[in-house]
Amino acid sequence: MTSVLPKYCVPGQRLCVSNDSHIPGSGTYEWKGYIHSSVAGLVNPIEKEKAFEIGVLTNKGHHTVPTPGDIVTAQVTVITQRYVRCNIQCVRDTPLEKTLRGVVKKDDIRATNKDSIEIHKCFRPGDIILARILPIKELQSYQLSTAEDELGVVIALSEAGENMVPISWTEMQCPKTYAKEWRKVAKIIPEDQ
Template identity: 40%
Template sequence: MEGDEEKFVTPGEVLGKATELKAGKGAYVSADDRTVYASLTGFRSLTPPPEGSDDPRPTVEVKGHKAHGPVPEPGLVVIARVTKVMAKMASADIMCVGPKSVREKFTGIIRQQDVRATEIDKVDMHASFRPGDIVRALVLSLGDARAYYLSTAKNELGVVSAESQAGATMIPISWTEMQCPLTGQVEQRKVAKAGA
């Protein structure tokens, strides 16, 4: 196993089977296939189980390399730019974790059921987000190997900045609408409550 110690891995890379390894920092187990994956970029390292442990599996960790910026984790608030809106979900590039900008590319997905807390079945993704919108969202979990599941289901979460078709920064006028200051045109969005 010594040769494995300094193996460089990236998010989504398979580290091993959950039956043989425990996931430590920088790693997670996929419930679908009981496989341990890397959740960040860095070097794979194995720690033998503590003496007297009932669990014989070593713990696998991914230790970040020096240029490593912040990493989205469940429970943290992120700022992301919407890149694509589909019928059931929107995808976004995560730009900041808390106040810190990220140095790597992290993708987030906002599913229809995670847009707002009420009337979930009536959510229209195209009336909630548009490509280019800047959203404040909560990280729910690392979804599949390549994207984080994000939620905007709290009042203070949602679109914080959006550009109108005329190219102006729109002003929020309600929970669900933003207005272009140039044309007066109103567009629908899932708006984040200001001042949060």
């Protein structure tokens, strides 16, 4: 039954149904009847007496420091009219033990049409994004950019709690309610290409 679990996960990702045979373990939490990952890492089901304890292993990322040019995974926390604040959770493929602060300024969201950007149509709190680290200009947080096609929102939850599906470069749709929401969608390139 645990073969349907993903191999790797990111924070907030729904892993499986929470029931008598699947219980949340380390690095996960239960929400609305499902087990979700609270950290990025390797999904680790452990067989207990009558159930599988679904946990997530990380390599802790003790000494990982982002450098300009690195691709990071971050979760959006705050949106203003001038910038998006987020918590960096992974640097390259390495999950971090503690999140780092990142900021995507309005001018760094897209490469074109910068004057017409409306931040609330690009990101929402809770979205998981891929971003590139820019050269350090401020000490309080890392400057991030999503101005490439491969960068932007990769995971977004709808109001119904479902993982939304990209339908264009600027919209995602809830598979349950079919409601559409604006996003700066990342173009995911399969690894085999």
